[in-house]
Amino acid sequence: MALCLIEVMAQSTWWRLLAFFVLMVTKAQAVENTSRCKVKNNSEKKVLSVLEPLTNQNFTAKTKDEMEEYTYVFQVCGDADGVKDAGVVQKNKDKQLVVIGNYSLTQAIKGSDWILLIYQGGEKYHEHCSQGARKAVIMISCDRTKTAGPLSVILEDRERKSDCFYLFEMDSSAVCPPIESKLSTGSILLIVCFSCLAVYLIGGFLYQRLIVGAKGVEQYPNYGFWSEIGNLSADGCDFVCRSRGSREEPPTYRGVSTEPLEEPEERDDHLLPM
Missing domain, CATH: 2.70.130.10 (Mannose-6-phosphate receptor binding domain)
Known part of the structure; x- marks a missing residue:
């Protein structure tokens, strides 16, 4: 498999060099004309x-x-x-x-x-x-x-x-003058990002399915990494947004203890007969 990939890459490189050479010759001939x-x-x-x-x-x-x-x-x-x-x-x-x-x-x-x-x-x-x-x-x-x-x-x-x-x-x-693009810089960046994401997902899916032989959710590229990222994000959100235990009310006046005061013990000795 690796040898086949190397041969394909070599053939692709030769075709690119040939196309580049033909393009340069054509441009040089046009300038000469x-x-x-x-x-x-x-x-x-x-x-x-x-x-x-x-x-x-x-x-x-x-x-x-x-x-x-x-x-x-x-x-x-x-x-x-x-x-x-x-x-x-x-x-x-x-x-x-x-x-x-x-x-x-x-x-x-x-x-x-x-x-x-x-x-x-x-x-x-x-x-x-x-x-x-x-x-x-x-x-x-x-x-x-x-x-x-x-x-x-x-x-x-x-x-x-x-x-x-x-x-x-x-x-x-x-x-004719060239037609100016009406897309903003942000739109172009979004198109580029979505295109790269689509190439990543489709290429990774095909690689996992055809080369690795993965099945089910394992066909998604770098599934383990992305699932770990999702779990860590959920843990971080849980830590930041949810309260842990009961929170004490701050005292109204400084110097006053927050512990509950002991009530005086009621004595009933006076009720006993003398």
Whole structure:
């Protein structure tokens, strides 16, 4: 029996080490994915770390008008549609690609339940925006029901003289703030105590019944100890709360003896005949 328990514990230890190793590799890979985006400060790196669940995925959106049909591909800190350094690309019906923004020039802004991701350094306009560079602005909003919602094209603002941009929008639960626990410290302590008590009772009961082979009340863990505690508690309560013997009333006046006074002996000598 002891040898079997040792083997089980060894196997459990190996599984735990393997799970820990896989978890560390996964975290390191996720951090490496978001580190591809080049930002200016560490605060923006923290913002990008929130978007780790959205990495290595292509999000697409389509627009169509009377003259042309376009497909947009967006990726978080990755090569959109396989184009190197491109965070957002645009394709027409002839599969001609235009890079709208590069993740090598990234800006990340975080709000209470949203993140604004900006890719700059796209290809230059030929006629619009004073032939300036294109820029992609992606608004990612909180939606707890969606891991990553569909990408939508809101507008292309190219009628200004400079700083033109494409605006995209999508929903994701990754940017949602954590739900704060409404339990008080006392409630948490009670839950922990009751959980530990339940584990103690159930585990001890199974051990006593299956391993030791106990029957009846002996199946309860440490039955002898707890019964002794109960008896000692009862004895202590009996000693403190119950009176022992009769209690004397304190004398009313000091100096007066509490012993009963002897009554004078009645003499009947005067009744005898002379």
